[in-house]
Amino acid sequence: MINQERLYDLLLDLITTDSHSRQEREVALKLKAAMEALGANVEIDGAGEAVGGNSGNVICHLPANHPSAPPIFLAAHMDTVTPGEKVKPLLEGTILRSDGTTILGGDDKSGCAIIVEVCRVIEEENLPHGEIEAVFTICEEVGLLGSKYLDVKSLHSKYGLVLDSDDVGFLFTQAPAADHMEWTIYGLAAHAGMAPEKGINAIQVAGEALAKMKLGKIDNETTANIGFIVGGGPTNVVPNKVVLKGEARSLNDAKLEAQTRHMDECFREAAAKYVVELEGVKHYARVESHIVRQFDRLNLQEDAPIVQLVIKAVQNLNLKVETRMMLGGCDANVISGKGLECANLGTGMQAIHTVSEWLDLRDLYRSANIVLEIVRLNAGVA
Numbered sequence: 001m002i003n004q005e006r007l008y009d010l011l012l013d014l015i016t017t018d019s020h021s022r023q024e025r026e027v028a029l030k031l032k033a034a035m036e037a038l039g040a041n042v043e044i045d046g047a048g049e050a051v052g053g054n055s056g057n058v059i060c061h062l063p064a065n066h067p068s069a070p071p072i073f074l075a076a077h078m079d080t081v082t083p084g085e086k087v088k089p090l091l092e093g094t095i096l097r098s099d100g101t102t103i104l105g106g107d108d109k110s111g112c113a114i115i116v117e118v119c120r121v122i123e124e125e126n127l128p129h130g131e132i133e134a135v136f137t138i139c140e141e142v143g144l145l146g147s148k149y150l151d152v153k154s155l156h157s158k159y160g161l162v163l164d165s166d167d168v169g170f171l172f173t174q175a176p177a178a179d180h181m182e183w184t185i186y187g188l189a190a191h192a193g194m195a196p197e198k199g200i201n202a203i204q205v206a207g208e209a210l211a212k213m214k215l216g217k218i219d220n221e222t223t224a225n226i227g228f229i230v231g232g233g234p235t236n237v238v239p240n241k242v243v244l245k246g247e248a249r250s251l252n253d254a255k256l257e258a259q260t261r262h263m264d265e266c267f268r269e270a271a272a273k274y275v276v277e278l279e280g281v282k283h284y285a286r287v288e289s290h291i292v293r294q295f296d297r298l299n300l301q302e303d304a305p306i307v308q309l310v311i312k313a314v315q316n317l318n319l320k321v322e323t324r325m326m327l328g329g330c331d332a333n334v335i336s337g338k339g340l341e342c343a344n345l346g347t348g349m350q351a352i353h354t355v356s357e358w359l360d361l362r363d364l365y366r367s368a369n370i371v372l373e374i375v376r377l378n379a380g381v382a
């Protein structure tokens with residue numbers, strides 16, 4: 001059984017330790033020490049240097065004590081969104097919240113605390129288990145940077161869980177892939193009153209592209225958005241530059257590719273129509289695009305071993321689990337994109353990314369007991 005008081009104490013310790021993205025070091029050292037005390041081999045990888053933060057991902061290998069039991073990984077992120085410094089947690093009944101000036105940081109310190117507590121119970125009660133690989137990532141909130149850097153070859157597990165969502169009993173097994181896009185449209189500057197015919201209006205090029213662009217809900221699996229535009233200057237100058245940023249998401253890789261190509265082509269086709277000849281030299285509107293895969297698709301089937309393991313564990317505890325689709329991206333997308341089977345299980349965090357964030361301790365304990373049962377079942381020992 002989970003030691004509720006010990007789990008609560010650890011959660012409080014973690015949420016009162018500041019860890020905005022790129023500032024995870026103090027939390028990382030606490031988690032490292034806690035896992036080393038249990039006999040885990042712990043390393044902090046180079047993700048921190050790579051992203052300009054003060055800590056890397058904390059990767060812990062708790063050796064198996066049962067030879068035939070397969071390894072399993074459990075992951076949570078250490079960083080929080082802002083404002084997340086000097087959190088003053090208040091407990092009313094079983095509800096933990098902040099004092100309203102900061103987030104609580106249950107996202108995702110609840111996940112971190114659950115992982116450590118489960119390992120503590122396992123060692124304390126000497127339960128048979130396979131290798132447990134605890135992965136505490138950095139910079140999840142600013143683009144899943146820690147998990148993107150993570151070398152999954154350093155893990156022995158083929159499957160595992162990310163503990164980073166709200167309702168206990170929700171298992172997220174599906175999530176879209178996403179592309180992030182940036183375009184810079186170059187026109188040609190000219191005096192807007194004296195010689196506008198000598199210029200190319202970059203804003204007009206952008207406008208023409210946008211008018212033809214399919215955006216919003218494309219179909220049941222695909223969405224697209226332009227979320228940022230900036231450009232131009234004084235009204236008496238034909239503007240020579242506009243920058244736009246957008247994204248597309250889809251549960252279907254081919255549809256995502258098609259949507260991303262469509263958006264890019266709208267800019268290119270619009271630009272191709274604009275040309276000005278000055279003293280025998282032709283000037284064209286020009287588009288520079290920068291398109292990156294923001295995260296891969298999460299696509300686990302019901303019969304995947306990790307899903308079956310979670311379903312069985314939850315049933316053993318007489319609780320309910322529902323497999324679901326998530327609309328955002330999390331570390332589970334990235335880890336599953338790297339070839340490991342991975343789903344995202346709820347920890348009880350609620351109203352996240354707001355100063356009203358709260359967490360019901362009964363949910364936290366329930367989630368921890370589910371994870372403990374998962375690890376126990378994974379050992380394959382009745």
Ligand SMILES: [Zn+2]
Binds near residue numbers: 164
């Ligand atoms: Zn989170």
